Amino acid sequence: MKLRPEILATPPYRQGRPAGPDAFKLSSNENPFPPLPGVLEAVVASAAVNRYPDASALALREVLAERVGASVDEVHVGAGSVALLSQLITAAAGPGDEVVYAWRSFEAYPGLVTVAGATSVQVPNRADHSHDLDAIAAAVTERTRVVIVCSPNNPTGTVVSAEGFAAFLDRVPSDVLVILDEAYAEFVTDGSAVNGLALLGTRPNLVVLRTFSKAYGLAGLRIGWATGPAPILDAARAAAIPLSVTEPAQQAAIASLGLETELLERVGTLASRRDDLAASLRDIGLAIPAAQGNFLWIAAGDESTAVGEILLDQGVVTRVFPGDGVRISIGEADAVDGVIEAGRRIVDLLPADHPARRTEVRA
Ligand SMILES: *Cc1c(COP(=O)(O)O)cnc(C)c1O
Numbered sequence: 001m002k003l004r005p006e007i008l009a010t011p012p013y014r015q016g017r018p019a020g021p022d023a024f025k026l027s028s029n030e031n032p033f034p035p036l037p038g039v040l041e042a043v044v045a046s047a048a049v050n051r052y053p054d055a056s057a058l059a060l061r062e063v064l065a066e067r068v069g070a071s072v073d074e075v076h077v078g079a080g081s082v083a084l085l086s087q088l089i090t091a092a093a094g095p096g097d098e099v100v101y102a103w104r105s106f107e108a109y110p111g112l113v114t115v116a117g118a119t120s121v122q123v124p125n126r127a128d129h130s131h132d133l134d135a136i137a138a139a140v141t142e143r144t145r146v147v148i149v150c151s152p153n154n155p156t157g158t159v160v161s162a163e164g165f166a167a168f169l170d171r172v173p174s175d176v177l178v179i180l181d182e183a184y185a186e187f188v189t190d191g192s193a194v195n196g197l198a199l200l201g202t203r204p205n206l207v208v209l210r211t212f213s214k215a216y217g218l219a220g221l222r223i224g225w226a227t228g229p230a231p232i233l234d235a236a237r238a239a240a241i242p243l244s245v246t247e248p249a250q251q252a253a254i255a256s257l258g259l260e261t262e263l264l265e266r267v268g269t270l271a272s273r274r275d276d277l278a279a280s281l282r283d284i285g286l287a288i289p290a291a292q293g294n295f296l297w298i299a300a301g302d303e304s305t306a307v308g309e310i311l312l313d314q315g316v317v318t319r320v321f322p323g324d325g326v327r328i329s330i331g332e333a334d335a336v337d338g339v340i341e342a343g344r345r346i347v348d349l350l351p352a353d354h355p356a357r358r359t360e361v362r363a
Pocket of ligand 1: 029079080081082083106150153154181183210211212213214219222223224
């Protein structure tokens with residue numbers, strides 16, 4: 001069979017591993033709260049699934065456009081923001097073109113670039129696991145078509161500052177598409193972090209991605225959105241598989257925006273659970289990078305598989321990136337104790353000079 005060699009060399013997307021009945025699934029950055037009642041009602045009410053959905057998701061785009069102060073043409077909805085990433089990359093980059101992004105970052109990026117036929121240029125994160133925006137800007141060449149910035153960065157949790165991002169945009173040519181992937185924006189509590197929505201209308205080459213999968217808890221319905229200049233979004237629409245955003249997903253998103261107070265309260269609960277857990281793990285001696293998403297990162301390096309096994313043994317399924325680190329999602333309150341107990345064993349496992357150990361531990 002004659003298949004594209006670069007596709008044959010690409011591993012399929014690896015999903016967070018499922019949890020057994022007695023374990024907590026903290027491997028996919030999912031929201032642990034069940035949907036609010038109004039959301040399920042909207043899904044049920046839109047269940048005329050013998051009909052195609054509204055291909056342009058106009059009603060949802062109207063609500064979103066009104067909120068962000070954009071026109072409906074400056075909002076685009078996709079079947080998850082992964083679909084939007086795929087459309088934007090495909091619209092801008094093909095064979096011979098380069099897509100620049102930090103590494104480690106979202107594990108979907110390399111595959112999407114390869115499928116588009118383009119080439120990935122991965123720029124290593126700094127020692128504190130944050131994006132190195134200077135190095136990313138310096139990696140932009142005549143071949144670059146897209147730059148992806150992920151803030152908070154999945155899986156390391158760090159954010160890009162508003163100031164740093166503005167300076168970065170000044171350095172990137174205005175005809176190179178910059179995608180700011182803000183899948184976890186609602187969890188951010190650091191006041192200096194970038195907020196893509198505040199930059200709308202200021203740059204001809206900036207598209208901001210948001211999703212209903214994480215803070216809004218609609219991961220299973222597959223719906224995300226992009227906002228930015230209409231000509232770029234028109235190109236994404238042209239690269240989209242038509243009709244892939246279902247009507248139940250569109251209606252659930254509209255209902256969720258109407259229940260935002262309740263939903264954002266849950267987000268606040270998860271953000272404080274994150275901060276408390278990070279503080280506890282630091283107290284017992286782990287170096288946890290600044291965490292602004294709904295997850296924590298342990299840069300366990302070569303010990304990552306062993307660290308993942310310890311967590312599993314404590315009833316917690318996490319996402320292990322062998323050789324690099326372990327990402328722990330913030331989930332149910334009842335999962336916290338197991339993570340802390342695992343943390344103590346992880347400190348014992350790691351040699352004293354391991355970068356994932358804190359040198360100064362509070363008494
Ligand atoms: C989860 C995630 C997404 C998108 O998820 P969808 O479910 O496709 O909306 C996008 N970017 C990052 C960095 C993510 O972690």
